[in-house]
Amino acid sequence: MEPKKVKKYQKVIKGISLDIESGKLKPNQILPSEHDLAEFYNVSRITVRKALSELALSKTISKSQGRSTIINNLIVDKKLNEIVSFTKASLLRNEQPSTRVILVQLVDPSVYIAKMLNIDISDKVLHIKRVRYTNGFPLIFEESFWVSKLIGPITHKLAAGSMFSYIKTLGIIPKEAKQDLDAIVADEELARELEVHVGFPILRSTMVIMDSNNVSFELSFSYHRTDRVKLSLIRSLNE
Structure with missing residues (x-):
């Protein structure tokens, strides 16, 4: 049986999550823009948007009033x-x-x-x-x-x-x-x-x-x- 293929947006989620766990990304820090994340992970902005939506649902990140995406405090x-x-x-x-x-x-x-x-x-x-x-x-x-x-x-x-x-x-x-x-x-x-x-x-x-x-x-x-x-x-x- 072939291993289940990891979807591109899941790779983005994992990458951002690992950066948070390691301390590379810290609470209240602003995430790079969708454009920059798309370039870094070599995916489309739609894929990045899907990953960010999932991270927001898990309360890992949130949108600030200025529409920037920030890392939430550690729970x-x-x-x-x-x-x-x-x-x-x-x-x-x-x-x-x-x-x-x-x-x-x-x-x-x-x-x-x-x-x-x-x-x-x-x-x-x-x-x-x-x-x-x-x-x-x-x-x-x-x-x-x-x-x-x-x-x-x-x-x-x-x-x-x-x-x-x-x-x-x-x-x-x-x-x-x-x-x-x-x-x-x-x-x-x-x-x-x-x-x-x-x-x-x-x-x-x-x-x-x-x-x-x-x-x-x-x-x-x-x-x-x-x-x-x-x-x-x-x-x-x-x-």
């Missing part, structure tokens, strides 16, 4: 039924993750934090603030509290990497998470760190993660840009 699909580190999830999507550490500080927990982590008010917690990026664009502002007696001291260098990978070297295996989601608007801090305007819609995730012994070790508040994330959940039917 990250987060699966709620999995516990996967930000670093690993990004790499699985062939994206380049990076982290900017704002704060690493040993503090006393508030009554609320102590209750959420099921620790005594006299126990210390590590307070970490980070901004998580994919391909250089801010996606999540993260504020987390880690039980110090379980995690030990954390440097800025460690906090800039995958905390999940680090805690596994300590013998702590993440097993279960309790997560709540709600919608808020960006205050001045969130607006500054996520590069949005004050009042921008934000998805907040509040999560407590437990190890294989059902001991809570992290409480995190993750603030997601709603223009760059979507949520997916696989559910089983119980009838």
Whole structure:
């Protein structure tokens, strides 16, 4: 059986998509004109127009007010039924993750934090603030509290990497998470760190993660840009 022939417009779609995934084409960047794309891919302008229509349907690109075609912001699909580190999830999507550490500080927990982590008010917690990026664009502002007696001291260098990978070297295996989601608007801090305007819609995730012994070790508040994330959940039917 002969292999199915790839249509010309599909080759254009693949070429543009690969340039976006590699970072050669970036969000909000203007695409070359239909004429230039037709010359580059050695196809007709009708073929280019068909490819651009398909990319627009998938929300990869859009027409600006000036009728230029621009690359849309990256949309990250987060699966709620999995516990996967930000670093690993990004790499699985062939994206380049990076982290900017704002704060690493040993503090006393508030009554609320102590209750959420099921620790005594006299126990210390590590307070970490980070901004998580994919391909250089801010996606999540993260504020987390880690039980110090379980995690030990954390440097800025460690906090800039995958905390999940680090805690596994300590013998702590993440097993279960309790997560709540709600919608808020960006205050001045969130607006500054996520590069949005004050009042921008934000998805907040509040999560407590437990190890294989059902001991809570992290409480995190993750603030997601709603223009760059979507949520997916696989559910089983119980009838």
